[in-house]
Amino acid sequence: MSTDALANPDLTAIFDAVEFRDAYRISYITNAILVPSYDAIKRDFGLIRAEYLLLLCLAHYPVLSAKDVAKMTRRPRNSISRAVHRMLAVGYIQRAPDPDDGRQAKLTITPDGRTLHTQIAEVLRARQQTVFEPLNDSERTALDALLTKLAVHASTLDT
Amino acid sequence: MSTDALANPDLTAIFDAVEFRDAYRISYITNAILVPSYDAIKRDFGLIRAEYLLLLCLAHYPVLSAKDVAKMTRRPRNSISRAVHRMLAVGYIQRAPDPDDGRQAKLTITPDGRTLHTQIAEVLRARQQTVFEPLNDSERTALDALLTKLAVHASTLDT
DNA sequence: CAGAACATGTTCCATTTGGAACAATACTGC
DNA sequence: GCAGTATTGTTCCAAATGGAACATGTTCTG
Numbered sequence: 001m002s003t004d005a006l007a008n009p010d011l012t013a014i015f016d017a018v019e020f021r022d023a024y025r026i027s028y029i030t031n032a033i034l035v036p037s038y039d040a041i042k043r044d045f046g047l048i049r050a051e052y053l054l055l056l057c058l059a060h061y062p063v064l065s066a067k068d069v070a071k072m073t074r075r076p077r078n079s080i081s082r083a084v085h086r087m088l089a090v091g092y093i094q095r096a097p098d099p100d101d102g103r104q105a106k107l108t109i110t111p112d113g114r115t116l117h118t119q120i121a122e123v124l125r126a127r128q129q130t131v132f133e134p135l136n137d138s139e140r141t142a143l144d145a146l147l148t149k150l151a152v153h154a155s156t157l158d159t
Numbered sequence: 160m161s162t163d164a165l166a167n168p169d170l171t172a173i174f175d176a177v178e179f180r181d182a183y184r185i186s187y188i189t190n191a192i193l194v195p196s197y198d199a200i201k202r203d204f205g206l207i208r209a210e211y212l213l214l215l216c217l218a219h220y221p222v223l224s225a226k227d228v229a230k231m232t233r234r235p236r237n238s239i240s241r242a243v244h245r246m247l248a249v250g251y252i253q254r255a256p257d258p259d260d261g262r263q264a265k266l267t268i269t270p271d272g273r274t275l276h277t278q279i280a281e282v283l284r285a286r287q288q289t290v291f292e293p294l295n296d297s298e299r300t301a302l303d304a305l306l307t308k309l310a311v312h313a314s315t316l317d318t
Numbered sequence: 319c320a321g322a323a324c325a326t327g328t329t330c331c332a333t334t335t336g337g338a339a340c341a342a343t344a345c346t347g348c
Numbered sequence: 349g350c351a352g353t354a355t356t357g358t359t360c361c362a363a364a365t366g367g368a369a370c371a372t373g374t375t376c377t378g
Contacts (some may be wrong), residue, residue, distance in 0.1 A: 009220055009222075009223060009227060011227060011230060011231045011314070012310075012311060012314050013219070013220070014215075014216065014219045014220070014231065015307065015310055015311070017219045018215070018219060018280075019280035019281075019283070019284050020280060020283040020284045020287045021303070022287060022291060022299075022302065022303055022306060023189075023192045023193075023283055023284075023286070023287040023290075025303075025306035025307060025309070025310040026185060026188055026189050026192070026306060027189045027192070027193060028310045028313060028314075029185055029306065029309050029310055029313055030182075030185050030186045030189040031232075031233045032233070032313035032314075032316060032317075033182045033185070033186070034182075034186060035233050036317065048333090048334070049334090050334090050335090056173075056177070057173065060172070060173045060176045060177060061168055061172070061173070063168075064168060065356080065357095066356075066357065067355080067356060067357080068168060068170060071170060072170045072173065073190075074190045074191070074194045075335095075336090076335080076336050076337075077336095077356075077357065077358085078335085078336065078337085078357085078358070078359080078360095079334085079335065079336070080357090081356095081357055081358060081359090082334095082335095082358090084357090085358095101343075101344070101355095101356085102342075102343050102344075102356095103342070103343045103344070103355065103356040103357070104343095104355090104356060104357080105356090105357085121177075121178035121179065122178075124178070124179040124182055125178050125179045125182075127182070128179045128181060128182040130316065131182075131309065131312070131313050131316070132181060132309065133312065134308055134309065134312045135305065135308065135309070139305060139308075140181075142301060142305065143181065143302070143305045144180070144181060144184075146294065146298060146301065146302045146305070147181055147184035147185060147188065148174065148184060149293055149294065149298075150184070150188050150290065150291065150293065150294070151171075151174055151184045151187050151188055152171060152174070153290070153292065153293045154187060154188055154191035154290050155170065155171050155187075155191075157191060157289065157290070158191075158195065207363090207364070208364090209364090209365090224326080224327095225326075225327065226325080226326060226327080234365095234366090235365075235366050235367080236326075236327065236328085236366095237327085237328070237329080237330095237365085237366065237367085238364085238365065238366070239327090240326095240327055240328055240329090241328090241364090241365095243327090244328095260325090260326085260373080260374070261326095261372075261373050261374080262325065262326040262327070262372070262373050262374070263325090263326060263327085263373095264326090264327085
């Protein structure tokens with residue numbers, strides 16, 4: 001086996017060279033969690049990303065509109081619209097017209113949907129554990145505080 | 160205007176309720192950086208995600224194979240293959256056969272490609288700055304150390 | 319060395335995605 | 349109240365995506 005640069009470049013050197021250092025790291029870590037998780041969710045439960053995001057949102061709010069889900073997940077409205085129709089068809093969510101606004105509909109999760117969400121959340125929780133394994137308790141506490149601050153700030157951007 | 164839950168639910172409440180707390184936060188922050196950035200990159204420079212990721216990798220290594228880029232970016236090989244062909248066609252990268260291995264090709268960035276990368280990196284750097292704005296210097300230092308540790312660990316997973 | 323197993327990159331094709339136009343409803347300013 | 353504007357959700361269509369099979373080349377095993 002040859003040992004020149006092409007054969008085995010150090011593929012982590014970019015961590016120190018990239019122009020947007022922390023954005024690159026954050027994105028890399030996100031991919032390490034989500035790519036294998038979403039592969040497993042599609043394989044084991046047959047849900048695509050927008051469908052699971054919809055279920056996730058509804059699992060944590062009593063009622064939401066499709067617009068709310070689109071805003072929370074930063075996905076286009078039509079992707080959410082399709083996910084709503086598929087999740088309705090398989091009985092994981094329910095929809096009722098909003099008496100106060102004829103444009104919107106009130107979406108809620110069903111017991112079946114909640115059961116599925118619980119199983120899927122476990123996939124993500126387990127993968128999170130694997131990726132976060134090197135951090136000790138105080139590091140986790142510190143990271144959590146920093147991420148919370150950033151996430152809350154990010155939620156105010158692009159209204 | 161009505162003030163019931165559907166009208167204006169607090170869309171950040173999920174931050175505290177979600178089963179994979181830090182994974183959710185990290186993913187949310189990543190989206191807040193990358194979604195607007197990639198929209199701008201497509202609009203202003205006409206590059207899709209795999210194409211820019213290819214350019215980004217080649218901007219930081221003298222030579223890489225398509226396989227290396229796929230591994231670094233966790234994208235399927237065929238997406239990278241397509242990106243290589245398009246970036247070759249527009250002159251942002253070059254390709255040479257690897258004399259040591261007939262299956263691989265050595266990819267390098269061209270001066271034009273590097274110029275474009277510099278412009279695109281600035282888009283991402285600026286958006287990173289916006290999202291990270293609430294952190295002070297010591298918080299940034301702490302976050303950087305934690306993210307580095309996680310990213311290096313993640314790079315060893317799923318070899 | 320021959321054959322099997324593996325690695326790399328490409329093509330094919332079905333699925334997923336998202337922009338744009340649209341229909342229906344609600345809001346705004348006069 | 350009415351005309352114009354904005355919002356919500358849907359449909360249409362073109363583009364992006366990724367799994368699987370394939371072609372070519374390399375490595376392993378006996």
